[in-house]
Amino acid sequence: MSKTIFRKNIEKKFKIALLTGGPSLERGISLNSARSALDHLGSDNVEIVPVYFDQKKKAYQISIDQLYSNNPSDFDFKLAEHSSSLSPKKLVELLRSVDIVFPAMHGPFGEDGQVQAFLEKNKIPFVGSGSRACKKAFDKYEANKIISQKGFFTLPDALLKIYSKDNTRIIENFFRKHKIKRAIVKPATGGSSIGTFSVSSIAETLEKANLIFRKRMDTRVVLEPFARGREFTVIVLQNSFGLPVALIPSEIEMAYHEGRIFDFRKKYLPTNQVKYHCPPKFEMETIEKIRTEAAQIFSLFGLNDFARFDGWVFPDGKIWFSDFNTVSGMEQNSFLFQQSSRLGMSHSDLLHYVAKNSCARQKIDFPRPEKSGKEGKRKPVSVIFGGQTSERQVSLMSGTNVWLKLWKSKIYEPVPYLLDPENNVWKLPYALILNHTVEEITENAENAAKEEGKNESLIGRVKEELKLSEEEATEPFFLPEKMSFGEFARRSKFVFLGLHGGDGENGNFQKLLAKSGVRFNGSDESVSRLCMDKFNTGEFIRSLNIKNLGISSQKIINLSVFEKLDFNVFWKNLCREFNSKTLIVKPRSDGCSTGVAHLYNSDDLKNYVHYLKNGEAFIPANVLSNHGIVELPHEKTHEVLFEKFIETDPVHVKGNKLKYTRKSGWVEITIGLLEENGKMRAFNPSITIAEGEVLSVEEKFQGGTGINLTPPPKEIVKQKAVLKTRKLVEKLVTKIGIKDYARIDAFMNVTIGALIAIEVNTLPALTPSTVFYHQALAENPKIFPLQLLEKIIKNSGY
Template identity: 65%
Template structure:
């Protein structure tokens, strides 16, 4: 079987796309499945590349090489090459990847692909429009204002928005941005106008959204579509950080090492809050008619309301992403969850997915992979070590076991679900608390019931018709110690 893998694209999230594509290549490629990578540059020119070339460090490396040695494919050639494979896996984020662009290209040419269709992507992509849609469907939303690049009434709109709602802190962001790129925290109408002018001036978007700053606890939740076509939410992840002095969960905190964010999966919320987050995420998945998988970002506000503020039809799939982190909490490896969504997409298109060939002999040689340590490079070691461990897991000769060297010299043998902490945790020793939770079986009260609850929700959905009318959004209690 051959799977086309599309990455890159014109958005500022191109680097994240490369990381996602590498994960797909690493964990789906096998003797029976060949991954055929394609790279789209900033002008949406398509290039067929080798698997080896996919490991170029950055989009700039690709652009440098392809500008000198590559030959772009025109649309007809690109479509022909894609049709020579069995199915396409788009791994692009942002414009053209999640706005319905690449999906429309594939649909009009009859090319099967993994993920949501063009209409669902387009409907969920624009933050202002999506917020208005879910508000009309009965979900709780925060008020927002929209500025258009050629509008002449920006000052009046912003001043009125601040005055009528007595806003003391607001967020200014591109309507179609991602990865928190170009997001500003402001406290005055003048600062909001300056932020909007900056976004317009850099051509980051033609539409800018202004919202009150959300007070509460931030979370994200992955939803998978099961073999019956029913959405099932995974255990959400809570982001714990200090939001004072205009700090936000921005691109740097999401993707670069920092000591200012801690992650909790399952979250520290009470059971009813977790269940309501999962239920509403599943409802939103159905409302937008999404397919296969998606990620929903949101807040539990201090007044108890749940607000979903961002919808990602192609979740980031870097090695330690929320996607893999949450899947591991219900017993799925990287390979398992990727194969699962591809299998469902293949079933939808009537394509036979080869049986897995990952059977292991009983005489593999044990290999201990040690990483971490007390130095300032321990985060680099963590990423390198888990990467080595994952690569060796695909071997027929070796049986790797991950071990963490803690900052105090202790060595911990890691279960799968604890081997992928987000690299931005405040301290690498935060893994210790997760391990204590694992080794002492002091399981979070929600975790032991998550799989059962997911199965029960699936069965209930099978017995009842899909409901995309108004949904219940009764408040829940906010977590203790929320920001």
């Protein structure tokens, strides 16, 4: 009777083993999911025990701070070199020592029944569906067959196999039989749209299928017609009676021209190329049909606890469920939390609901959730995010993360506010904050009063079916409140600026808040104004004449100049002046990698200027040599900054091995600073590894992409050099006059610790996977994210 509802020792902490990582390409997303579970399930009476599986399915017990890494590659090589993996016997012992296991792995191994079969074999209770149900639902070809046999509408499909000689014949027959003009090719057991391609010919279909086989994404490939309908996704939860209840679906609205698909980037990085509507814009009859069929399919597969289904509504009203995720993504603003927030559930409410019902199903007593800090007297903190700059979506990630982290604070009470693109400020309910873009949230806030009546009955029905009590839905809806920034400042005692770029970082809001007598995070007006301008910052650093601290060759050019200039002549002259074969170009006053590009020739320059002058939102992938997509500034850019390209030493993490080649002796780093007792203290730097030569927006801020090595591995950088770098950075920020916290991007010499500064950020991003958290956790003693945010606020005298 070791695990019944009559647990012997009520005082004992309830333990949840959180399984993360895995061999799939979605292991970075798995880390995001595990981080959310840690933040919102972990408490004084619930202990989280993280267990990480590497790409070879070896298990390691990792520390909680490793869950705040950006990417498993940040620590994979460290585990392989410095830790021992758990033997199957030790793994079973560890998992049996906890109360329940929570698999938070996506894709093969995590969702296809493998890890579930291992747990079942060893009689270890876990959250989620069993191995047989996972296996049925996860395979796209088999799942489509199962639902079709039970009378649900499906699109036709075909299966291609890795070593089959019939693939060409199967493709030809499929195109002919179904009169295909455009089709979709995808791994039979993939996820997150990784390896999913839109194709328009037999030859292209075969080419993409072979690419999937060659890259070993899968040994089986599904071919299906391109769905011409409206896309949706819906969460299904099991209530306390074991009955499946579909939540309110989300509609995914995007332009599908040129065969575009809802890919990995659009799923996990905020972008205006896609819009979400929850509730969807479908007729109520269609919404209820989606919900009914989703619950039926959940039962058909024999799923447990929670799942996410993706599908399509066609013009004739037919509904096709195309994808079944047995472990729904749990990122900060995932569909799981978006849809549950519409019912008044916080992140913590939702995860406790799932865990509690799973435990009850398995006769395990789950502790009542802790009362949040709401009951005590906490100091109000107005957290503002959004804005109109090209960095507004990163700001949204930063601000919502700060708000959610401070939710658990016993000192401060966070109140979320959105700065919309027209500079209005909105006080928002929980349910309207988790959309992916500032524009979506603004639109929802503006329409909230109009939509309230329509949504109320739908929300009421779902809550009734879930049998939600008041303590299971602690965030009731209220209508958003619109105000000016001045009114917002007057209402606030402390403002946490989660803004990036524009008025939030250029000194304007700092001036306004100081004038109103309101305390705020970060540096004052004059320092903010200086650091916002990359060229002026460079000139200031140059004027300091600090030994071993330099700045790359720079030149400001007004875009109007290019109307008269010959691009080829300009290119040759500037390369000669900088003594460089290639150049870096960036907008004068934007950050977060917006508009930053590495140009290889005059054609790249011509294309870059063309897209910038035309006010485009981004430069598509491959328009510039060796470049992925380049996000461009939201506002019209008049001046750009050219810099000499600094060649850095190649650093790669391949599999579990760190590979470093000494070439120039320089590596790119980012280094955070925090004020302690009135003095700025530098953290250990991180070596930043980009896929290309310039860090993209997603490598900086999208969890699961980009690699940061924190602290720099000893085999790359001498410890003495690290100490010198930290001292140099502390000296620099003191001269600039920076207060509270900051982050500096620079090139570092691995031998002597000399620096070439790139930029100084006075309001560094505080997204869930930002390097700022990793660095604080690498300190001795460790500074955990909530503690770090509380220190930042306290530094401002509040």
